[in-house]
Amino acid sequence: MAEPALELKHVSKYFGSVAANKDISLTLEKGEILALLGENGSGKTTLMNMISGIYYPDEGRIFVDGQEAVISSPQDAFRLKIGMVHQHFKLIDIFTAAQNVVLGAGGRYGVRRINEQVGSIARKYGFELDPQKKIYDMSVSEKQTVEIVKVLYRGADILILDEPTAVLTPQETEKLFSVMRAMKEDGKSIIIITHKLHEVMEISDRVAVLRKGEYIGCVPTAEASEASLTEMMVGQKVELNIERPQTEFDRPLLEIRDLCVRSDEGSRAIDGLSFFIRGGEILGVAGVAGCGQRELCEAIAGLRKVESGGIYHEGESIVGLSPRAISEKGIAMSFIPEDRLGMGLAPSLSVTDNMMLKNYPTHGYGIEPVPVEPGDDSPRAKGLRIRNRLGAFLNRHCPFVDRRQARREAEQVIEELGVVTPSAETPVRRLSGGNVQKVLLGREILTDPNVLITAYPVRGLDINSSYLIYDILNRRKREGTGILFIGEDLDVMLALCDKIMVLCHGRLMGVVHAAKTSKEELGLMMAGALDLMEEKGKVMGVAKDSLIGEDETWDA
């Protein structure tokens, strides 16, 4: 057998006293696709960063083509023909695809010349790519293509793809896989990081599993099953089924009618959208990144101007109300953006202060009203009434805030959701991603909302933390809260949600019952290839028992 393309021997990497990778030995044969599987925080990306020169291993040796290699910078990796496509794209927005590809590489520079070169690489492997298109005009999958072509342009023989499918629709994933197969035919060796098991089964030749920074084992894909891989990954058999409790659906709580919202760039982000949420149901929102989820959340929460259409809460329009007034009506939003900290929490404030940020009007100065019998006209009762009114006024308008109550709330959230933090006074940015998300969700739930909008609540969380979040959502659902769940993972949405609505470029493609649909159907709808609204001629997204008082029908 020929030399392996890449071989790691006893590689370790420590961050402080924490071992991110511990004694890992791994081989990558020439012309194979190796899947690297592991939960979040299991050290997959750290390991790959050592191969691509971003980190330097503390212990162990790396062999490329049988030769020991020192990879201390990305340039060393390029020289060894190793190229990595990161999860977060590293592209210059105002450059064309071709300019991004040739950036930093040698050779003569000329617009026509580089366009030809990049075009020919794209053709060779079957990418669809316009070399002259600017990055800011591109979809996520096009950007990913640029990243891959960039690596190929530098002549990489070993490609590392870090969760490439996380941002793609099933159809785009298929396309990526066929390109990967073409590259494999061409003799390239590929490592793909993913935590989607069915993709592992579909594309890889072998699977290597990491758990908590340790190497668990490597098996040929043909001999593995999803169950056996999960067991290797998690360490014990876990229940993969997400609970979907049956609840009595209530009257529609939140109704959206013909909503149009513009994006920051001025294009229609939400285009004539109608849907509703009932109490006690979880409505999933599926769609590729940037199909209007963010704008929808912001419009409901009052953060974004509504161009036309209506948003009704229990039959009352909330369009034009301030975010504060909307949240006082019982609509809570938790949006986890890509960087996790961007929206909702102030990173350098403590957990307590972050509780206070949203809930301070209900804290006020913490003056509790003294109960007074109605009809009691004694001077004492009159005095107490004045006192209560004054107290309520102070609670609302007092310039001071009651930190003790915020602290109590912070401690309540920490305890109930199992947030791992040294104390309630720790700045939020020092917590790990999962704990930050719990704090955000916990704060939103604390106000006891009747509509909860949650976007990407499990973004980047490991399986156990994710299940905890699902439990929290299900608990709210049983208590009759209507939940809008904007998610990324279709498997999770199929299991957790009652109904799923699919958006494509801000348009409603249809609302389907989670139990009666399939991932393929959702994928087609996400890509805009299947439009139930047109196909079946049904009026979807308008409740039969609408509280708005229009006689439209909803065909369930």
Add this chain to the structure above:
Amino acid sequence: MEDFFASAISIGVIFLFGCVGEILTEKSGHLNLGIPGIMCMGAAGGCLGVKLCVMGTDAPSGVLTVVVAILFAVLFAGALGAVYAFLTVSLRANQNVTGLACTIFGVGFTTWFINSVVIGRDSVVIGKIAYAGRYFFNAHIPGTEKLGWFGGIFLEQGVLAYLAIALAVAAAVVLRYTRVGLNVRAIGENPATADAVGVNVTGYKYGFIMTGAAVAGLGGLCYVMGYMNGTVGSTVAQTIQGIGWLSIALVIFTMWRPALAILGSILFGALYFVSTRITGISFEQIPLLNLIPFVVTILVLIVTSIVGHRETQPPASLGLPYFREDR
């Protein structure tokens, strides 16, 4: 009218030096508010260079004087640019604060340096520098009188005016059509990306900040020796500082394009000239006229912000320090 346009150009090229210098700096992601001070440094260095060439000889060489003056202007301005680069690139100091400090230093230093070190109340020196300004820096191509208004406006400029336009064209070509330009624009947009593909971020930043400073420094020289014909006054630094701020405004006005800056600088030159030569208004109202270029810049900002096109925006990471480990 001919005089008006000729003057507009001769003032405009001072703006052009400052503007091209600042564009080169900003394209690497650094907002250098030290440009006014750096332009002053150029004036200080230039005057010293001229003095060294014209003193102690009865027949100084014109070419040598100009070359040495340019060299000294570049050296002085580059030195302050290097200080700015060291503070903001290597030490990652706040760019605005560092830039303002550079301006304060440059203006103060130049006032002292020109008055005490270069001139030192020596009327002989003043006369000789003025002579160099008149006959070396503003030497005309012979025979331009025959070309009518065209010659009067475009061909009777001093040598530095043509240098300014040449530098602006060169900057435009480098930024747009070369690999160096591609790399530096990438750094200004997203240094982490450029770093990841092997562009020497620190090297490029130092290179462009110091080149930018050197180019801006020539603006100071151009003011003293070109526009003022070598008339060195005690308020030189103050005036150059004002021109420097306008040059930074001009960068925004021209949307970071050196080629557009050539036209923009002539417009700014015309506006500036109007404010110094207009008659029929009271002395107290002159400062109001000085505001015109700023008002025009604000209008351009409003228009580009509303249009919001990606290509007319400043480099995305302008003003942000870059630290490799800070991913």
